[in-house]
Amino acid sequence: MSCTTTLKNKGLKLTPQRRLILNIIHESGGHLTAEEILDYVHARVPGVNKSTVYRTLELLEELGCVYKSELGDRFIYHHAEEGHHHHLVCRACGKSIDCDEDVFLPVERALDKKYGFQAHFKHMVMSGLCAECRDKG
Amino acid sequence: MSCTTTLKNKGLKLTPQRRLILNIIHESGGHLTAEEILDYVHARVPGVNKSTVYRTLELLEELGCVYKSELGDRFIYHHAEEGHHHHLVCRACGKSIDCDEDVFLPVERALDKKYGFQAHFKHMVMSGLCAECRDKG
DNA sequence: TTTATAATTGCAACTGGTTGCACCAACAAT
DNA sequence: ATTGTTGGTGCAACCAGTTGCAATTATAAA
Numbered sequence: 001m002s003c004t005t006t007l008k009n010k011g012l013k014l015t016p017q018r019r020l021i022l023n024i025i026h027e028s029g030g031h032l033t034a035e036e037i038l039d040y041v042h043a044r045v046p047g048v049n050k051s052t053v054y055r056t057l058e059l060l061e062e063l064g065c066v067y068k069s070e071l072g073d074r075f076i077y078h079h080a081e082e083g084h085h086h087h088l089v090c091r092a093c094g095k096s097i098d099c100d101e102d103v104f105l106p107v108e109r110a111l112d113k114k115y116g117f118q119a120h121f122k123h124m125v126m127s128g129l130c131a132e133c134r135d136k137g
Numbered sequence: 138m139s140c141t142t143t144l145k146n147k148g149l150k151l152t153p154q155r156r157l158i159l160n161i162i163h164e165s166g167g168h169l170t171a172e173e174i175l176d177y178v179h180a181r182v183p184g185v186n187k188s189t190v191y192r193t194l195e196l197l198e199e200l201g202c203v204y205k206s207e208l209g210d211r212f213i214y215h216h217a218e219e220g221h222h223h224h225l226v227c228r229a230c231g232k233s234i235d236c237d238e239d240v241f242l243p244v245e246r247a248l249d250k251k252y253g254f255q256a257h258f259k260h261m262v263m264s265g266l267c268a269e270c271r272d273k274g
Numbered sequence: 275t276t277t278a279t280a281a282t283t284g285c286a287a288c289t290g291g292t293t294g295c296a297c298c299a300a301c302a303a304t
Numbered sequence: 305a306t307t308g309t310t311g312g313t314g315c316a317a318c319c320a321g322t323t324g325c326a327a328t329t330a331t332a333a334a
Binding site: 070088090099103104106107111114115116117118119120126127128130131 | 207225227234236237240241243244247248251252253254255256257263264265266267268271
């Protein structure tokens with residue numbers, strides 16, 4: 001279901017500000033920080049207030065339209081495409097690799113079996129070294 | 138090696154402020170947010186400036202004396218004991234369970250094999266449901 | 275014990291992000 | 305067309321955390 005219909009179904013309004021923010025996230029494709037999104041918004045429509053942007057991001061996250069993930073010290077937003085997956089971000093070249101959803105299943109099983117602890121790993125973003133950058137040294 | 142000797146070996150000073158902050162983290166045993174640490178500091182010595190506290194936490198993390206981990210939206214600090222391990226924090230009762238260091242090995246291997254991506258999971262803090270709270274709810 | 279020096283602190287200003295509130299816009303009922 | 309209601313925005317004040325800088329202090333050498 002598209003973001004716009006999700007909004008309407010909940011009795012929420014698709015305002016110009018929200019349309020703008022959705023467009024920016026969709027067009028970017030990749031991962032944007034809240035601040036980058038704010039900058040893009042202001043570049044197109046200077047008048048939009050920052051609290052509107054932050055509130056919209058929070059709303060879209062709650063609706064499941066975008067994902068908010070932790071990467072090191074900051075939070076990044078990305079579009080919730082069909083099919084969940086994780087992201088591998090190279091700390092050397094910045095490249096982002098889509099990663100299969102199931103890699104954390106062994107961890108979830110182990111935590112359950114050993115500690116009776118129920119954890120879920122959803123759209124994780126992991127920092128590390130990609131193959132090319134590792135070979136370069 | 139103790140935190141105090143680590144400081145001295147690097148030519149860094151063991152000031153009263155740093156001693157206080159180290160004591161608070163050691164005594165607490167558990168996980169403290171930066172703000173909680175700041176509150177405890179002020180409770181004992183009101184004059185200490187917040188920038189001193191934040192800078193000290195950053196320094197101690199760089200030295201490896203304390204760990205800074207992400208838990209949901211915030212960062213928590215905990216003492217770097219002998220033997221690394223992860224933490225399982227119950228989102229219902231708040232209880233913290235120490236978790237074996239090796240649970241993420243399958244993930245690290247899978248990421249390497251499938252994507253040539255090198256990632257390391259160190260002192261992770263995971264939110265979820267402990268066995269008791271799961272049975273209750 | 276005194277001095278030299280680099281490390282450290284407190285301060286004030288600032289940044290990213292949040293919150294309460296008054297006003298505004300959209301829409302449904304009359 | 306008018307009104308009532310709900311949701312949304314902008315504003316200003318606020319909060320946690322950061323930064324540059326001048327003043328201070330722990331420490332090692334003399």
